Amino acid sequence: MAKSLARSALFVGKCIAHELKGAAKVEVKLLELDENLHMYFPSFQHYFADDPKEECKTGDIVLIRELPKKKTVLITHSVEKMLYKLGDVTDPITGKNVIMSKYRDQIKERNEQFGPGEGDAGGFNYEEAPPRGWQEGKKDFSHRVGYKAWHVFEPGHPLHDDPAAS
Amino acid sequence: MGRILAVNMRNSVAVGSNNGNLTRTQLLLIADGRHETRCGYAMKQELTENGIIWRRPEHLPAWHPKKSGELKTPTPLDLTRLRKDVLPAASMMEEVNEVTQQLLSLKFARSSEHSKVEKQDVLCQIRRHKYDCGSIEARIGMLTVKIRRLQDKMFVCKKNALERVHLQETIDRRNKLLRKLRNHDYKCFEWLIEKLEILHRPFPDPTERRSRKRSLRKLVQLYGKDLQEKRLAEYQEALEKKKEPFLKEKTETLRWIVETEASLGVPISVSVPGEETEESDTQGR
Structure with missing residues (x-):
């Protein structure tokens, strides 16, 4: 009975960094x-x-359910x-995009009131921004699990100068 | 000491002008001709024979640019530029003499004036409006300038503990702000790290220790994995080579069976793969 209940139960969790391909590691908070x-x-x-298309990024909130049969030992x-x-946080009541505690429109209006300075680039433009994840693997390595560098690998090895190692 | 000098004479090309950077142990290893194979750690002979040699990564202090994720080194400023507080009167500078111009430029200015100009340059790229210095992007930008300047100072004087602690605190504050920005505004975070050339990576597990034994075990595991892949690839290649003669032999045998069965007047029980399609095609027509 308890097993069938656990299988039908849905969990809300947050995706965290991991090294397994075709899967998402989800952290579920329970109160004891x-x-x-x-x-x-x-x-x-x-x-x-199980996430074959690898759509889940670190920090996403997802809903998971137990598989009737294990896919692998871990999944x-x-x-x-x-x-x-x-990323784009949206207020559920108004449907507007939010940054921290303010709407994007409010921030934009305020910026326009003050105006850009001389030789300014004008800050970040949300309308022209590329979709999220374009710096993943280039300068943003929050999808990787960090570790201490433990060996000096020769050039050409996949772990040579690994950015996740510090 | 005499031994080290003898080393220098024998390995003058290897040591060269970098003699001052090598430690005494390294020089002694060069003298024995062991510097390439041995790093001074005890390792089992079975491992070293198979090329499994552990090389300990160089220790870097936590404030080092490689650890804090600085991908850009600060470029020296143009010293003919004006100080930040003189900028409102920039149009009047042509009227004053050359000595005054030099006095009001960065040439004779203090280090803090250089920092102000650098901060202004970075803010121009990222700020939201002309008075913005409190948004999270602007704060990260200003902290980045501060970190890069302090890191330059630390290379000159490594024993300045006060500066070192100050630098470490600044790096931690920036990392905290970067994590916050990533959670609240992912797109802006990506744009900012691209503009400021910062490498954002996760912090390693603080309980993890770097040890010879554990590292050697990992290296042996990697060696075993490589060996397994290599042997499987070799075996697959050998099987691929056998494929063609086997198919040829199979066709010949099947044809012989067909011919023998036909000559004996027995119904044909097998079909030759290549000829079967031709027959079926002719039947179809």
């Missing part, structure tokens, strides 16, 4: 009751969800739905 203190404390469970779940993509 401490019976002595009568308080709930967070505990984190990690699952590998036990599947991505049901992408809830929130990291």
